[in-house]
Amino acid sequence: MALSKQITPATWLNRFMAWAKAAGYHVGEHPAYGGVTPGVHTRGSWHNDGLAADINKNGPRERAELVHAMTVAASFGLAVIFARDGVVGVARNHQGHLHVDVGEWSNYGDGNVRAARGDAKVWNLQGAVHLDGADRDNLYGPNTDKRLYALAASSTHGGGRHPYGVKFTQDVVGARTDGKWGGASRSAHDAAVADAQRALGVHDDGVWGSATDRAWRLVRKLYGR
Incomplete structure (x- = not known):
């Protein structure tokens, strides 16, 4: 997914990541959570700027746990990429983890949609x-x-x-x-x-x-x- 304009303050991403960590998820690809893996994300990626993160949770209920985290992320007004409904576009590379960012577009597996606005x-x-x-x-x-x-x-x-x-x-x-x-x-x-x-x-x-x-x-x- 191409970078879009930022519509959500970084504070809400920080709050979501804190929730995810407390709920037992692994938070990564973010400067405050173990850094960004060289070569995985481009230098201009929002990951490097602290405006995106990857979330996963291994175990027998992995998919259900990720769907729940996706719902929580959307409630914070964050854009989410996750292959919940298919593997269209960039969702094909996000079947075992969520990508969350502060931009305007989400992809749940069937193409880009406007990200939810948080409250x-x-x-x-x-x-x-x-x-x-x-x-x-x-x-x-x-x-x-x-x-x-x-x-x-x-x-x-x-x-x-x-x-x-x-x-x-x-x-x-x-x-x-x-x-x-x-x-x-x-x-x-x-x-x-x-x-x-x-x-x-x-x-x-x-x-x-x-x-x-x-x-x-x-x-x-x-x-x-």
């Missing part, structure tokens, strides 16, 4: 409820939804409840998990709410109210929750 909202919501490593995948799934529900429920607006236990809520807000919901936990809760509000695009006053609740429910609806 920082889920990534930032996952950060607000203290998901990290392999769990912070920029995909709004049941774990993310559960933690946001716990955050909402523990607010005054939500009735000050802890549907999964106090320790779980404390983990969500980044407080000490001692099972005692005191001043430190409430302060951590308000800070987590403010982070979530910034991700949702509402006033970040640290108070989960009706406006925050509506914005969150729109996100839930968007992702089929």
Whole structure:
């Protein structure tokens, strides 16, 4: 695939690579992950500029794991080359690994298509409820939804409840998990709410109210929750 214009900040590639590493994938052909193999990529390649990387994961579920990583990469707005749907064009050389970059074209095996445009909202919501490593995948799934529900429920607006236990809520807000919901936990809760509000695009006053609740429910609806 010829180099196209960059449409995604390198920060999102860095975040994806950090996720991939935490999820047990091998990240390579990038200056920060073992360097770029001489002769494999041309000197003008985005690999050498830190704007592309190769991802693989050996094992009996290799293909399924790579398809999942492709979905995560697309959620970050990254272009992907992988022979998921065939071997048209450059995809024929990417049957056992993903190529990811910050450009505008992907190829899933049946020709070039426009790369997905990433959305920082889920990534930032996952950060607000203290998901990290392999769990912070920029995909709004049941774990993310559960933690946001716990955050909402523990607010005054939500009735000050802890549907999964106090320790779980404390983990969500980044407080000490001692099972005692005191001043430190409430302060951590308000800070987590403010982070979530910034991700949702509402006033970040640290108070989960009706406006925050509506914005969150729109996100839930968007992702089929």
